[in-house]
Amino acid sequence: MAKTEQAATCDAEATEQVGREKLRGFLQQMQLIRRFEERAAREYASGRISGFCHLYIGQEGVAVGALGALEPRDHVITAYRDHGHALLRGCTPRAVMAELMGKVTGAARGRGGSMHMFNPEQRFHGGHGIVGGHIPLATGFAFASAYEQRGDVTLCFFGEGAMNQGAFYESLNLASLWNLPAVYVIENNQYAMGTPLSRASAISDLAMKATAFGMEGEVVDGMDVTLVNACIARAAKRAREEHRPTLIEARCYRFRGHSMSDPAKYRTKDEVDERKAHDPITLATHTLLERKWASEDEVKGWDDEAKDAAADAAEFAADSPQPSLSDLGRYVYAEPLSWRLDDAMTPHVREEG
Amino acid sequence: MAKLSFREALNQAMDEEMARDERVFLMGEEVGHYDGAYKVSQGLLAKYGERRVVDTPITELSFAGVGIGASMVGLRPIIEMMTFNFCILALDQIWNNAAKMRLMSGGQYNVPIVFRGPNGAAHMLSAQHSQATENWFCNVPGLKVVSPATPGDGKGLLKAAIRDDDPVIFLESEIMYNDVGEVPDAEDHVLALGKAHVVREGKDVTLIGYSHGLKAVVAAAEALAKDGIDAEVIDLRTLRPLDMETIARSVRKTHRVVTVEEGWPFGGIGAELAYRIQHALFEYLDAPVTRVTQLDMPMPYAENLEAACLPNARDVIAAARAVSYRT
Ligand SMILES: Cc1ncc(C[n+]2csc(CCOP(=O)(O)OP(=O)(O)O)c2C)c(N)n1
Ligand SMILES: [Mg+2]
Numbered sequence: 264m265a266k267t268e269q270a271a272t273c274d275a276e277a278t279e280q281v282g283r284e285k286l287r288g289f290l291q292q293m294q295l296i297r298r299f300e301e302r303a304a305r306e307y308a309s310g311r312i313s314g315f316c317h318l319y320i321g322q323e324g325v326a327v328g329a330l331g332a333l334e335p336r337d338h339v340i341t342a343y344r345d346h347g348h349a350l351l352r353g354c355t356p357r358a359v360m361a362e363l364m365g366k367v368t369g370a371a372r373g374r375g376g377s378m379h380m381f382n383p384e385q386r387f388h389g390g391h392g393i394v395g396g397h398i399p400l401a402t403g404f405a406f407a408s409a410y411e412q413r414g415d416v417t418l419c420f421f422g423e424g425a426m427n428q429g430a431f432y433e434s435l436n437l438a439s440l441w442n443l444p445a446v447y448v449i450e451n452n453q454y455a456m457g458t459p460l461s462r463a464s465a466i467s468d469l470a471m472k473a474t475a476f477g478m479e480g481e482v483v484d485g486m487d488v489t490l491v492n493a494c495i496a497r498a499a500k501r502a503r504e505e506h507r508p509t510l511i512e513a514r515c516y517r518f519r520g521h522s523m524s525d526p527a528k529y530r531t532k533d534e535v536d537e538r539k540a541h542d543p544i545t546l547a548t549h550t551l552l553e554r555k556w557a558s559e560d561e562v563k564g565w566d567d568e569a570k571d572a573a574a575d576a577a578e579f580a581a582d583s584p585q586p587s588l589s590d591l592g593r594y595v596y597a598e599p600l601s602w603r604l605d606d607a608m609t610p611h612v613r614e615e616g
Numbered sequence: 617m618a619k620l621s622f623r624e625a626l627n628q629a630m631d632e633e634m635a636r637d638e639r640v641f642l643m644g645e646e647v648g649h650y651d652g653a654y655k656v657s658q659g660l661l662a663k664y665g666e667r668r669v670v671d672t673p674i675t676e677l678s679f680a681g682v683g684i685g686a687s688m689v690g691l692r693p694i695i696e697m698m699t700f701n702f703c704i705l706a707l708d709q710i711w712n713n714a715a716k717m718r719l720m721s722g723g724q725y726n727v728p729i730v731f732r733g734p735n736g737a738a739h740m741l742s743a744q745h746s747q748a749t750e751n752w753f754c755n756v757p758g759l760k761v762v763s764p765a766t767p768g769d770g771k772g773l774l775k776a777a778i779r780d781d782d783p784v785i786f787l788e789s790e791i792m793y794n795d796v797g798e799v800p801d802a803e804d805h806v807l808a809l810g811k812a813h814v815v816r817e818g819k820d821v822t823l824i825g826y827s828h829g830l831k832a833v834v835a836a837a838e839a840l841a842k843d844g845i846d847a848e849v850i851d852l853r854t855l856r857p858l859d860m861e862t863i864a865r866s867v868r869k870t871h872r873v874v875t876v877e878e879g880w881p882f883g884g885i886g887a888e889l890a891y892r893i894q895h896a897l898f899e900y901l902d903a904p905v906t907r908v909t910q911l912d913m914p915m916p917y918a919e920n921l922e923a924a925c926l927p928n929a930r931d932v933i934a935a936a937r938a939v940s941y942r943t
Contacts, residue, residue: 338689372722381721388688389721393712399678400713403685410641410667410691430708433678440673594723595757597781 271540273550277489283556289331289488290547290562293323294569296347297544299356302573303346303363307523311581312363315392316377319347321518324543325450326351328491329418329513332499336413338404340388340397341420343378344450344517348420352387354380356576366583373586374594386415394455395421395428398447402434405443409506416502417445418495423512424455426472427463435510439476444502446495447510450485452517457529473510485515486541489550518542618801623793625767626656626732629774630694632803634664637692640778643670643679644696644733653698654734654793680706680731684714684783687729694778697733700749700787706731707752714783715758726781732774734790735763736828736878737915740922746915748879753785754856754888760809761856763787765830767797769853772807780809789828812859814866818848821936822866824889825876826852829927832908833876836932845940855885860892867893871902872939876932881909903939908932 272278278286300320306312319326326347330339341348349359354370362369363377370380371390379390388404391397401419408415425431426449438445449469453460460467473480479501483494491513498509516538520527527535551557592600620628634640641664646653648661648671661669672679676697683693697703703710710731717725737746753761760782764770770788777784799805815830816837825833830851837847848866852858867873873893875886886907893905911925937943 369722371720371724374722375720379720381724383688383721383724388685389717391713393708396681396708396712399681399709400685400688402678403682403687404689406682407686407689407691410686430677430681433673433675434681436673437675437678437682594719594721596718596760597726 271545271549272553273487273489273546277487277493278550278554281489281492285331285492286489286547286551287557289327289492290544290551290557291565291569292327292351293488293544293547294566295356295572296323296327296350298566298569299350299359299573299576300346302577303360304523306360306363306577312377313365314376315343316363316523317344317521318517318519318523319344321538321542322450322452322485322515323347324488325448325485325491325513325515326420328488329448329495332492332495333416333418336386336415337499338386338388338401338415338417340401340404340417341390342394342397342422342425343390343392344422345378345380345390349380349382349387349390353382353385354387356572357579360576360580361583364580364583365585366580367586368579368583372594395425395430397421398425398430398434401445401447402438402443405438405445405508406441408444409441414503415444416499418448418499419445420448420450422455423449423451423453423460423469424458424463426469435476435478435508438508439478442506443508444506445508446498446502447508448495449510449512450515451512452515454517454521454529456521456525459529469512470510476510478508478510480510480512482512482514485513486543486546488543488547617798619796620767620799621793622767622770622788622795622797623654623656625771625799626774626788627658627660628799629771629778630657631660631663633775633778634660634668639690639692640694641668641670641691642694642696643672643683645672645674645698647671647696652696654790656793657696676702676705677709680709681713683729684709684717684727687727688717688725692728692778694730694732697731699745699790700733700735701745701747703731703733703749710759710783710785711756715756718782719758727783728781730774730777730784730786732786733788735787736789737922737926738790740917740919742917743914746922748877748910750787750855751879751884754885755883758783759856760784760854761787762809762854763827764853765827765851767795768799769807769813769851771799772805773809773853775806776809779806784809787827792828807853810854810857810859812862813851813853814848814862815851816847816849818846818870820846820870821872821874821940822848822850822863822870823874823876823932823936824850824852824863826855827878829876829878832927832929832932835929836936839929839933840936845936845942847936858889858892860896863889863893864897867897868900871900873901873905874932874935874939875905875907876927877907877909878926879910881907881912884909903941906935906939908935
């Protein structure tokens with residue numbers, strides 16, 4: 264857990280290591296994700312976004328710190344709480360917002376929605392909705408890297424709830440057995456929907472599970488972007504140079520409900536407020552200001568830019584067209600479906616609206 | 617033409633495709649050092665080494681997923697299921713990941729992967745080891761499902777499956793690995809997926825089968841011929857997508873259809889065929905489409921009970937006579 268008495272700044276040593284330029288960039292990335300999602304929440308409330316929508320607010324330090332430790336050729340995959348990871352891996356705010364609104368300009372052409380953002384060109388492989396189901400895929404990316412001796416690394420994010428799935432145990436065993444260049448990051452935000460860790464896992468020190476696979480395990484304060492960055496950098500180096508996987512528990516907290524429909528009645532306001540004192544954005548901001556690595560005006564300016572980008576994205580998305588009905592049969596197979604002729608199995612006739 | 621066993625034909629297909637394309641690899645339980653639970657991968661480890669013939673622990677879910685992940689980033693895995701009974705543990709990966717990645721991403725991924733291995737009842741293995749799983753996979757858009765009936769088809773279809781850019785479920789018959797048949801020598805013996813094959817031409821009734829079930833169909837057709845019923849036999853070869861054109865051509869000629877499968881009836885291949893045929897060809901039918909399937913119960917062990925559950929040529933003959941109103 265984040266230590267209560269810890270001052271509202273990032274770790275001094277890790278901050279030195281990260282340095283001025285990078286930390287300024289990290290803050291801007293976190294601000295963008297935060298403002299983007301706040302905007303998405305408003306669009307959801309207004310009815311322009313539907314479906315499941317899981318906000319990452321409060322956890323930004325994990326994705327930003329972690330992805331900041333990678334090379335562009337490295338692979339990234341996560342679960343359904345994926346807006347932040349997507350924005351960091353080349354999905355534009357416009358593309359993510361358009362996907363949320365089910366528009367053809369979206370990151371998955373309106374086929375995926377909130378839970379399924381993709382950008383394979385920048386090696387961001389989603390966006391997955393079956394809890395734990397993407398962990399084997401990540402292991403497959405790492406397998407392919409080893410097979411082709413490419414030297415790239417796979418970073419796989421999942422929740423502490425997903426960690427209890429068989430897919431997790433099987434995958435980590437394979438990764439260690441086969442010396443795969445993978446880094447598995449448990450984003451322990453303390454809850455799986457309404458179930459706290461204590462009611463779902465027999466142990467609370469999750470990195471200990473690494474021992475069972477003969478791999479390195481590490482715990483990191485996921486609210487401190489600098490510590491996350493340093494931790495993932497070590498793990499990525501281990502993967503790249505020693506071909507050894509690592510399991511990391513990033514302790515964090517989501518400030519919002521599990522999804523837009525969750526009022527989060529299973530926890531107290533005090534608990535949430537206490538966690539908010541360690542908001543990763545606040546920590547990074549204080550650190551930059553205290554060291555005079557940024558001025559208040561600059562920070563405010565970045566924040567305004569983030570808000571503007573979110574507003575622009577919302578406008579773009581709202582103005583974008585829905586996918587064309589004439590493309591409905593695409594992307595199921597390599598060849599578009601021609602089911603109306605093919606097998607007379609659908610009596611549906613849908614006219615372009 | 618060479619005479620090869622089903623096992624050898626499938627082995628050749630994998631061997632040729634692995635030699636042809638460095639991205640193709642084989643992964644599964646006992647595929648390497650043990651040379652395959654059914655010896656389909658015999659010799660491949662010796663030839664290609666551990667990098668490309670990968671033994672796994674007994675973890676169907678994860679090695680299925682590893683294959684899917686590898687296929688998303690450019691490799692072309694062949695994942696062997698020791699038998700498809702155990703593939704049930706990997707269904708989430710196949711169903712939710714392999715079949716849906718292209719759509720969920722708006723067309724940004726190919727998933728060129730083959731899941732292959734024995735399917736269906738063998739002989740006296742009881743309920744958990746005697747399952748025909750094809751209709752489960754056929755229910756999933758995004759998958760292709762292939763189930764060959766002869767060694768020659770096995771080779772040509774497996775090569776096509778490996779070269780295909782979509783996930784293919786390739787179902788072999790557990791009791792046909794020793795069957796011998798003609799196999800074209802040509803390296804380019806690649807049969808198109810999605811095409812059925814008219815095994816025997818006839819004018820009175822269309823009998824549709826595939827894989828091991830085709831044996832009962834062919835035997836029935838021969839018996840029916842002696843009885844003055846001239847049956848047309850169609851081997852589906854690919855179960856998804858179904859080749860409705862070939863079927864329709866036949867039904868327009870014969871006006872009567874019997875479907876044969878070794879799986880359960882509820883929501884089975886015959887159920888789908890019957891729906892499509894009556895929907896598209898109602899005016900051509902002179903009798904209701906009739907299906908022959910395994911009995912609707914888990915497979916018992918005892919030899920006589922098992923035999924009673926599985927469809928055989930007598931059942932096909934009876935069904936063909938019934939739709940011909942000749943009892
Ligand atoms: C296999 C599966 N079971 C149940 C669900 C429903 N579900 C969606 S999210 C979730 C909680 C997962 O919690 P965790 O892994 O900690 O991730 P977090 O939501 O906290 O980011 C559940 C139970 C699902 N999507 N997949
Ligand atoms: Mg959680």
